[in-house]
Amino acid sequence: MSKYGQYCPVARALDILGDRWTLLIVLNLLHGLGHFNELERGLPRIPKSLLANRLRQMQQAGIIEKRHNDSGRSSTEYHLTQAGKELKPLLMALGTWGEAWAFSDPVPEELNPILLMWWMRNQVRVDQLPDSRVVAQYDFHGAETVSFWLVLARADVTLCLTDPGYGIDILVTADLATYFKLWRQRISYQDALDLYGVRVDGIPRLTRAFPHWFGWSLAAAPEPAMR
Amino acid sequence: MSKYGQYCPVARALDILGDRWTLLIVLNLLHGLGHFNELERGLPRIPKSLLANRLRQMQQAGIIEKRHNDSGRSSTEYHLTQAGKELKPLLMALGTWGEAWAFSDPVPEELNPILLMWWMRNQVRVDQLPDSRVVAQYDFHGAETVSFWLVLARADVTLCLTDPGYGIDILVTADLATYFKLWRQRISYQDALDLYGVRVDGIPRLTRAFPHWFGWSLAAAPEPAMR
DNA sequence: CTGTATCCGGATCGATACTG
DNA sequence: CAGTATCGATCCGGATACAG
Numbered sequence: 001m002s003k004y005g006q007y008c009p010v011a012r013a014l015d016i017l018g019d020r021w022t023l024l025i026v027l028n029l030l031h032g033l034g035h036f037n038e039l040e041r042g043l044p045r046i047p048k049s050l051l052a053n054r055l056r057q058m059q060q061a062g063i064i065e066k067r068h069n070d071s072g073r074s075s076t077e078y079h080l081t082q083a084g085k086e087l088k089p090l091l092m093a094l095g096t097w098g099e100a101w102a103f104s105d106p107v108p109e110e111l112n113p114i115l116l117m118w119w120m121r122n123q124v125r126v127d128q129l130p131d132s133r134v135v136a137q138y139d140f141h142g143a144e145t146v147s148f149w150l151v152l153a154r155a156d157v158t159l160c161l162t163d164p165g166y167g168i169d170i171l172v173t174a175d176l177a178t179y180f181k182l183w184r185q186r187i188s189y190q191d192a193l194d195l196y197g198v199r200v201d202g203i204p205r206l207t208r209a210f211p212h213w214f215g216w217s218l219a220a221a222p223e224p225a226m227r
Numbered sequence: 228m229s230k231y232g233q234y235c236p237v238a239r240a241l242d243i244l245g246d247r248w249t250l251l252i253v254l255n256l257l258h259g260l261g262h263f264n265e266l267e268r269g270l271p272r273i274p275k276s277l278l279a280n281r282l283r284q285m286q287q288a289g290i291i292e293k294r295h296n297d298s299g300r301s302s303t304e305y306h307l308t309q310a311g312k313e314l315k316p317l318l319m320a321l322g323t324w325g326e327a328w329a330f331s332d333p334v335p336e337e338l339n340p341i342l343l344m345w346w347m348r349n350q351v352r353v354d355q356l357p358d359s360r361v362v363a364q365y366d367f368h369g370a371e372t373v374s375f376w377l378v379l380a381r382a383d384v385t386l387c388l389t390d391p392g393y394g395i396d397i398l399v400t401a402d403l404a405t406y407f408k409l410w411r412q413r414i415s416y417q418d419a420l421d422l423y424g425v426r427v428d429g430i431p432r433l434t435r436a437f438p439h440w441f442g443w444s445l446a447a448a449p450e451p452a453m454r
Numbered sequence: 455c456t457g458t459a460t461c462c463g464g465a466t467c468g469a470t471a472c473t474g
Numbered sequence: 475c476a477g478t479a480t481c482g483a484t485c486c487g488g489a490t491a492c493a494g
Contacts, residue, residue: 005272007337007407010254010318013325020245020467027237036476045232047468052477062328076476083328090324091237093317098240101289101310110234180234247486263457274487279458302456302494 016061017087021046021054023094026080026087029064031122034077041118063087106180113140113176114161116183117148121159125215129154134169134206142176152213170202170210185216243288244314248273248281250321253307253314256291258349261304268345290314333407340367340403341388343410344375348386352442356381361396361433369403379440397429397437 004011017023021043028042040051055078058064063084067077080087117138133153140146149160149168158164174182175197182192189211192198200207231238244250248270255269267278282305285291290311294304307314344365360380367373376387376395385391401409402424409419416438419425427434 003336004251005336005339006251006342007333007411009322009325009330009411011251011325012329013321014250016329017321018245018247018250023241023245024231024233024238040476045468047470048477049479050467086324086327090317090320093320094240094244095236097313097317098236098238100313102239102243103236106234109230109232112232115233184234184236264455272487274489275457276459276488277486 016063017090019054019057021050022058023087023091025051025054025058026063026084027091029078029080029084030088030091033122034079036076036078039078042115042122044112044115058084103184103186105186106177108143111142111176111180113138113142113146113148116176116180117150117159119183120214121150121157123215124150124152124157124213126154126157128209128213130206130209133166135164135166136170136172136210137163137168138172138174138179140174140176140179146176168202170200170206172198172200174198243290244317246281246284248277249285250314250318252278252281252285253290253311254318256305256307256311257315257318260349261306263303263305266305269342269349271339271342285311330411330413332413333404335370338369338403338407340365340369340373340375343403343407344377344386346410347441348377348384350442351377351379351384351440353381353384355436355440357433357436360393362391362393363397363399363437364390364395365399365401365406367401367403367406373403395429397427397433399425399427401425 003015006012017026024043025039028039031042033039033042036051036055039055040046040048043051055064055066059066063081064078065081067079069075069077129152131154133151136150136152138148138150140148147163149162149164151158151160151164151166172179174192178187178192178196178198181187182189182196182198187196193200200210202210230242233239244253251270252266255266258269260266260269263278263282266282267273267275270278282291282293286293290308291305292308294306296302296304356379358381360378363377363379365375365377367375374390376389376391378385378387378391378393399406401419405414405419405423405425408414409416409423409425414423420427427437429437
């Protein structure tokens, strides 16, 4: 047993939550990701076997439950129980502290553009999107230049690693580290455009609306992600 | 490196705080324990070497600092930095969640009476004590019967494993598991006396005051620990 | 008494490969 | 899509020894 053996609420909580990856899995579940492979995408360095173990442990601890949708083709889904949902204040406290005391500029190992795109995909506020589908291309230049595409529609948001072929409505061009900092609100949207060389090109109707399409689900108030 | 490699405030916070024992060390520091051996007493299962490692890491992470009191004989003291002090809301969130969702009755391995006595010693509100020294003897019966003594004075509170020899002013008799639950406020002081066989004997002036001598440092409001 | 360093067996983690 | 299996590297727990 890897337990603390103390009759103390904090120690008891850490018995359940203290294992590596556990709280990051909860964070992903709070963001609405539920499938095994979705979780894996959000936790790039986790071994599959460890993810499977953690999910089993978390189920046993009563913070998540597994649901089998036999009817639909995408079968298994993990959901937070009430106990799991009530971890949100804890995750917010962690995030607040991390922002204040552990959030210097990104280091090279953290500049994984696919993870950034995945985060953005998951934070799209579909209710803010225009009626017709929008394709946004992101060109990131950093160590090397890479491109990704987001196909934004109310019914579904898809992240593509190759041009989906519908034509480009919005072209975002940015330094990768800069865009990470923008996404994390370390710099404002206006400063990103004015001072940090981020470009958002397309017809004005779309580029004006663009910064309002992304949200910040763990923030207390549902503010625009970028402003 | 045992880092998550994500540019995310939560992941960054967990890079620093996620190692085993780290948050429990912070908890002890928040309770005012500062010496190496005090921390060791509050973390009964931690290897000395691991405690030394963690303190070094925490120092490097900037959440604690080491102070050498060359003048006094008890040399080194560890203190929380501002970053460390601001972990208090996080620890409180952990405690709140743990109380709500992970705080069933104690299991036998958790019934360490010395740890309980140590917690009580550390939570004495010296300002509530009477002017003259009080000796309280605790007789715990559980798997076996054990006794401890608390010498309570404004200037100093001492935990003894043998009778200090000043005479006994207050005698507390209780089942060990029951007293743990009382200490953690899972049962009220009144119920402990009326329903759970806890006895507090001595002259009325002292036994009436007794439950107000202990505090709950992490609680938001400085309420009496037991009522 | 306080604090640190070292050693070792076992548990956990990380990376890769493989399966239904 | 949703996992298992395997294996070397790392970390943890416990004991012991050592220095101011």
